[in-house]
Amino acid sequence: MVSILWVDDEIDLLKPHIIYLDQKGYNVQSSRSGDEALDLLKLRNFDRSFWT
Numbered sequence: 765m766v767s768i769l770w771v772d773d774e775i776d777l778l779k780p781h782i783i784y785l786d787q788k789g790y791n792v793q794s795s796r797s798g799d800e801a802l803d804l805l806k807l808r809n810f811d812r813s814f815w816t
Contacts, residue, residue, distance in 0.1 A: 767791040769810040771801040 768790055772778055775794045782792045793810070795801040 765789060765791050767793070767808070767810045769793050769795060769801060769804060771795045771798065773797065 785792050
């Protein structure tokens with residue numbers, strides 16, 4: 765399963781996209797800040813092919 769870390773300060777507006785990806789079989793973890801994202805990166809691995 766592909767794991768995606770989605771970082772955006774307006775994550776609530778993008779919730780439909782996250783739900784769609786989840787329904788397609790992706791494991792999506794969201795983060796509202798860069799600091800929070802860095803903490804998550806220390807805890808688990810995400811697929812780097814999706815980094816932009």
